Amino acid sequence: MERFDAVVIGAGAAGMMCAAEAGKRGRRVLVVDHADAPGEKIRISGGGRCNFTNLNAGPQNYLSQNPGFCISALRRYTQHDFIALVERYGIAYHEKTLGQLFCDGSSRQIVDLMLTEMKRHGVTLRLSTAVEEAAHDGEGFRLRLSNGSVHCRSLVVASGGKSIPKMGATGFGYDLARQFGIPVTETRPALVPLTLEPTMLERLRPLAGVSVDAVVSCGKARFAEAMLFTHRGLSGPAILQISSYWREGDEIAVAMLPGADLFEELRAARARNGRQALQTALAQFLPRRLAQLVAEAEKAGGNLADLSDKALRRIDEAVNRWRFKPAGSEGYRTAEVTLGGVDTRALDSRTMAAKAVPGLFFIGEVVDVTGWLGGYNFQWAWSSGWCAGQAV
Ligand code: FAD
Known part of the structure; x- marks a missing residue:
């Protein structure tokens, strides 16, 4: 039987980082992956720019049932450490928004970086x-692989979550944890588009493709980013972010014109030009199709002069205090990540x-x-992978 110091299950971001670091320390490391290419999620990430x-x-x-768990790993291997690695490889990058760093070229460069690091070590x-x-045996682990058997002193599970089953994601890592008596917290799709009840969906259908800079909140969680109406419901960064906090039955609140007092704006417009159509006035603040839908919902319609203060308040509420209950989410088919997983209380936060x-x-x-959405999941993969790489 072939013997290794460490076997890493999964050639994703975390597994490759761990393997390269362990190799650097002179460990004999094997990485196995059931896919026929490494780092597939890196490749498709960030619209191809990672x-x-x-x-x-x-x-x-970060969300976790044990929120302090990630502190140690994120401190031991920081975003600046990974940026330094990217720079050592001469990979050009830029900040897109909100601190999010993307490759100028292609996400393939990050996959190649990790492959080179593994090869070098x-x-x-x-x-x-x-x-x-x-x-488990007395001195380590025996693994039966689809093409032979191996033995290792350390076994690293880096098999990812359940999101995008089409790419080979399975619950393998959770099953393995349970096999060894390690608890797993409830898992659910996160960073995922939300769906709407059929009647609301029908009403909002004309907005498919419209995007607004919104403030979206659920309970105490709140995100100011773009929101996109789709033909199935709602998406865009603000919705993906809030989906990680949303639970069935929860209400979501949306301000589609945050920072503006639409009531006062419309009142001022009415005083200036009472003959202006409501839709025209709204279109100065909102995308045209959204302005049209909001105006149509206000059945009194017509000109601003025809609208009472009460009506203007109602319009302001519809735009800036829209509250609704999503029907559900798009599920693992399109979720960027899996919320929950191996219970961190069973793990050492340093290693x-x-x-x-x-x-x-x-x-x-x-x-x-x-x-959250925005490069944080890869940073967790790099940080946690690096920590295990120092310990195997
Ligand atoms: P993965 O990258 O999922 O790797 C797990 C590996 O294990 C896979 O290669 C898989 O084939 C293998 N595996 C699974 N089961 C087995 C088994 N039984 N035997 C052998 N091998 C197995 N995060 C960001 O920070 N920035 C982004 O831009 C970003 N964009 C994303 C875009 C999309 C479309 C998606 C789906 C996710 C995105 N994410 C992004 C999230 C990010 O991809 C993941 O959080 C990250 O890849 C997790 O890394 P990982 O190494 O833990 O798992």
Whole structure:
């Protein structure tokens, strides 16, 4: 049986980082992945440009049942460490918005960076290789792979979450955790578009494709980013962000013209030019199709002069205090990440090692640490992968 110091299951962001770091320390490392290409999620990320980290990444940008867990890893390997690595490879990048860093060229450059790092440090990569069985023995783990068996002292689970099953995502990492008696918190799709009830969807159908800079909130969570009406419901960064906090039955509040007192604006417009159509007045603040829909809903319609203060307040409410209950989400089919996962209370926050099973590690998305949209999830993958890489 082939022997390795460490076997990493999953050649994604976390697994490749861990393997390269362990290789750097002279460990004999094997990475296996059932896919036929490494880093597929890196490749498709950020619209092909990979939002590889965020300048402002910190514990406040992550959801977990154990919110303090991520602090240690994020401090030990920061966004600045990863940026320095990207710069060492001469990869050009830019800040798009809100601290989000993207490659100028292609996300493929980040995959190649990680592959080069692994190669430089002697890591063996086996693709199209599934793990069929893992068992603990006295000195480590025996793994039955689809193409042979291997033994390792350390086993690192970097198999990601359930999002995008079409790309081979499975619940493998959660099953493995349970097999070793490690608890898993409830998992659900996150960073995912939300769907609407059929009647509301029908009413909003003319808006498909319209985007507004909105403030979207659910409970205490609040995001000021773009919101997009789609033919299935709502999407865009603000909705993806809030989806991580939303639960079935919760109400979502939206301000589509945040920072403006639409009531006062319309009152002033009415005083200036009472003969102006409501739709025309609204179109100065809102996308044309949205202005039209809001005006049509105000059945009194017509000119501003025909509208009472009460009507103007109603319009302001519809635009800036729109409240609704989503019907659901688009699910794992389109979710960018999985919320929840391996319970961090069972892991060492410095090394990602399972406290109760010596030599077993969990890193990246399979762990119950979920980032906001904006490069935070890759940063968690790099940070947690780096920490395990120092410990295997
Ligand atoms: P993954 O990257 O999912 O890697 C897991 C690997 O394990 C995969 O290669 C998989 O094939 C392999 N695997 C799974 N099961 C097995 C098994 N049983 N045997 C062998 N191998 C297995 N985050 C950002 O920060 N910025 C972005 O721009 C961004 N864009 C995204 C765009 C999309 C469309 C999606 C879906 C996600 C995006 N994310 C982004 C989220 C980010 O991709 C993930 O958080 C990140 O890839 C998680 O890394 P990981 O290494 O933990 O898991």
